[in-house]
Amino acid sequence: xxxxxxxxxxxxxxxxxxxxxxxxxxxxxxxxxxxxxxxxxxxxxxxxxxxxxxxxxxxxxxxxxxxxxxxxxxxxxxxxxxxxxxxxxxxxxxxxxxxxxxxxxxxxxxxxxxxxxxxxxxxxxxxxxxxxxxxxxxxxxxxxxxxxxxxxxxxxxxxxxxxxxxxxxxxxxxxxxxxxxxxxxxxxxxxxxxxxxxxxxxxxxxxxxxxxxxxxxxxxxxxxxxxxxxxxxxxxxxxxxxxxxxxxxxxxxxxxxxxxxxxxxxxxxxxxxxxxxxxxxxxxxxxxxxxxxxxxxxxxxxxxxxxxxxxxxxxxxxxxxxxxxxxxxxxxxxxxxxxxxxxxxxxxxxxxxxxxxxxxxxxxxxxxxxxxxxxxxxxxxxxxxxxxxxxxxxxxxxxxxxxxxxxxxxxxxxxxxxxxxxxxxxxxxxxxxxxxxxxxxxxxxxxxxxxxxxxxxxxxxxxxxxxxxxxxxxxxxxxxxxxxxxxxxxxxxxxxxx
Numbered sequence: 001x002x003x004x005x006x007x008x009x010x011x012x013x014x015x016x017x018x019x020x021x022x023x024x025x026x027x028x029x030x031x032x033x034x035x036x037x038x039x040x041x042x043x044x045x046x047x048x049x050x051x052x053x054x055x056x057x058x059x060x061x062x063x064x065x066x067x068x069x070x071x072x073x074x075x076x077x078x079x080x081x082x083x084x085x086x087x088x089x090x091x092x093x094x095x096x097x098x099x100x101x102x103x104x105x106x107x108x109x110x111x112x113x114x115x116x117x118x119x120x121x122x123x124x125x126x127x128x129x130x131x132x133x134x135x136x137x138x139x140x141x142x143x144x145x146x147x148x149x150x151x152x153x154x155x156x157x158x159x160x161x162x163x164x165x166x167x168x169x170x171x172x173x174x175x176x177x178x179x180x181x182x183x184x185x186x187x188x189x190x191x192x193x194x195x196x197x198x199x200x201x202x203x204x205x206x207x208x209x210x211x212x213x214x215x216x217x218x219x220x221x222x223x224x225x226x227x228x229x230x231x232x233x234x235x236x237x238x239x240x241x242x243x244x245x246x247x248x249x250x251x252x253x254x255x256x257x258x259x260x261x262x263x264x265x266x267x268x269x270x271x272x273x274x275x276x277x278x279x280x281x282x283x284x285x286x287x288x289x290x291x292x293x294x295x296x297x298x299x300x301x302x303x304x305x306x307x308x309x310x311x312x313x314x315x316x317x318x319x320x321x322x323x324x325x326x327x328x329x330x331x332x333x334x335x336x337x338x339x340x341x342x343x344x345x346x347x348x349x350x351x352x353x354x355x356x357x358x359x360x361x362x363x364x365x366x367x368x369x370x371x372x373x374x375x376x377x378x379x380x381x382x383x384x385x386x387x388x389x390x391x392x393x394x395x396x397x398x399x400x401x402x403x404x405x406x407x408x409x410x411x412x413x414x415x416x417x418x419x420x421x422x423x424x425x426x427x428x429x430x431x432x433x434x435x436x437x438x439x440x441x442x443x444x445x446x447x448x449x450x451x452x453x454x455x456x457x458x459x460x461x462x463x464x465x466x467x468x469x470x471x472x473x474x475x476x477x478x479x480x481x482x483x484x485x486x487x488x489x490x491x492x493x494x495x496x497x498x
Contacts, residue, residue, distance in 0.1 A: 003028060007036040054087030055095050062092075066100050117149030120289035122220075124149060124186040125171060127162060128237045133249045134256065141256065143240060144170035148182065151282030152272050156240075156264045158257055160345025164192040168211055168304065169343055175215065176301050180290025184218035194221060214304045215294065239267070253346060303355075310340050312350075318376055322348055324367030328376045329359045332432045336464055353464060358435075389415070389423040392430055399433075404442045406449070414454040428456035436463055 003026070010022055019037065023030040055062070058080055065071045065079065077085075077092055085092075127144045134141070144157040144167070155174040159166045175181055189197035196203040204219060212219045244263045250256040268279045275282060293301045312320040314333045319326040322340050329338060329350050339351040342363060350359040361371045393411050401407045415422045433441045444463040448454050 003032065004036045004039070007033055011037060052087055052091050052095060054085065055091065058083065058085060062096065063100060066096060067104055070104075119150045119286040120180075120291070121183050122149035122186055123147065123174075123182040123184075125174075126188060126237075127167070127170070128240070129162070130241070130245050132245060132256070134253060135251060139253075142166070143237075143245075143260070144174075145237065145240075146171065146174035146178075148178070148279075148283065148286060149186075151279050151286045152275065153178075153268055153279040153283035153286070154264060156260050158253075158260055158344065160253065161342065162192075163342065164205075164207060165310070165342050166345060167192050169341075171211075172303065175293060178287075178290065179293070180287065181215060181217050181293060182290065184220050185212070186220050186222065188222050193219070197221075211304060214302075216291070253344075311337055312340050313337050319370070320350065323363070325364040325369045325371065327359070327361045327370075328372045330376045330435070332435060332460070333358065336460075352435075356435075389426060392423060392426045395430060396426070400438065400441065400445075403438055404445070406445070410445055410448065410454075413449070417452075417454045425454070425456045429459050432456065432460050432463065 006026065007022060010025070011017065017025075019030050019033040023033045026033075061083070062076060062080070065076045066073070071079075073093060073096055076096075077089055080092070123146055125144070125146045127142050130141050130143060131138050132141050133139075139160065142159050142162040144159065146155045147153065155177050157170045157173055159170065171185075187193045191205070193205055193208045194203070195205050208219065240263070244260070248259075250259070268283070271278055296302050310322070312322065314320055314329055314336055316334055318328050318331045318334055320329060320338060320340060322342075327348060327350070333352065337353060338358070339353070339355075341349045341351065343349060346363060348361045348363050349357060350361075352358050359373065359376065361373070364371060396411070397407050411426075414426060418425050433444075436444075440463055444459050447462045448459060451458070
């Protein structure tokens with residue numbers, strides 16, 4: 001290389017010198033001078049490639065496996081061993097590296113055109129797992145990210161678990177924070193979204209389809225091993241890791257959520273390298289084309305209950321089981337089914353079958369624990385004025401007499417049918433009715449007349465169901481007009497002696 005540089009430098013300084021003169025001055029061959037002047041690059045030593053005699057008999061087989069079948073080298077080596085190959089592993093790797101790797105890369109090289117989504121067309125979602133110090137321990141935390149394809153506006157959330165309810169909760173929170181929905185949501189092939197990701201047998205997860213149907217958003221997925229098809233959401237995790245996770249310490253999980261939202265605001269207010277605008281600026285333009293969220297009668301965004309969550313049956317001691325621990329619910333829901341919903345891996349919410357939140361508990365980290373709330377058992381046993389039938393009857397009159405004229409008739413019928421313990425049934429009915437609206441209560445009480453059954457358990461079954469009960473009516477019995485039998489006749493036992 002030094003001779004090549006000297007020859008070209010000498011020729012550049014003294015152009016009048018010919019190859020013969022330069023060769024005489026430097027004491028080298030004239031052909032060497034000619035080669036140096038003709039070459040624009042310095043000569044490099046190249047080792048002559050020699051086919052390993054152990055590989056040569058299998059050269060064509062290796063080419064077919066590597067270039068046609070696209071097998072891994074470890075698999076090719078195993079096949080070669082079975083065919084009698086006695087060479088080393090390093091020799092095979094070196095030969096493939098020098099002979100075949102460039103050809104395979106040329107075969108698989110592909111070019112892609114960037115795809116720009118329209119406003120309100122697409123949102124992308126993914127999560128990443130990190131270990132961060134929270135308090136005195138290193139905790140496993142999952143960061144959820146939902147990003148709008150057009151504006152690149154990002155919504156971050158965090159949880160201590162990543163089960164399907166946690167993912168659905170993160171998506172719901174993102175939809176509500178964005179105050180709208182895109183036409184479709186782009187996800188990967190995780191089990192919470194896809195049951196089978198193979199091309200010919202692809203199948204969406206049934207609960208995820210129900211989730212998308214509830215929100216009215218179309219699901220779409222990225223093909224396996226195609227990270228570039230979801231590049232908008234994959235790349236920002238690198239920025240999150242270097243600018244938020246690394247070197248961070250949090251006193252508690254609430255502080256992590258607060259600082260995560262601060263990081264979200266800083267990212268959305270920073271200039272984007274592709275759009276040359278901040279995501280917040282473009283989001284203000286995109287907000288107007290997002291679809292409306294489904295809302296309830298009060299105007300609040302609806303929450304999905306009954307699909308993403310899990311079903312539990314309340315035991316006779318007013319407890320439900322979740323993840324190896326037991327949690328209390330109000331006693332009026334004994335023996336009924338409820339929905340449990342973990343949120344962010346921190347709390348457990350319990351909903352009735354009609355979607356009403358009836359209990360909230362902090363999730364236990366271990367197993368075998370029982371979490372009780374005393375208010376759930378209040379009134380479970382007869383207390384104070386509940387032992388008095390007239391006091392309970394007065395409370396029922398105060399609540400429903402103005403709307404339902406059959407209150408007195410109901411009380412008379414109850415005392416006639418449950419003459420042994422009417423105060424117990426009426427007190428238990430009042431505890432049940434306090435969790436429902438007046439119209440639901442009147443409907444259930446009318447059912448008691450329709451089916452001639454005035455027990456607390458019957459009332460509880462009717463009011464929990466939105467459909468009429470299928471209990472057979474006892475039309476032949478006129479309970480309100482039943483006559484109370486006279487007391488039994490008492491006789492002296494000596495009358496029975498023989």
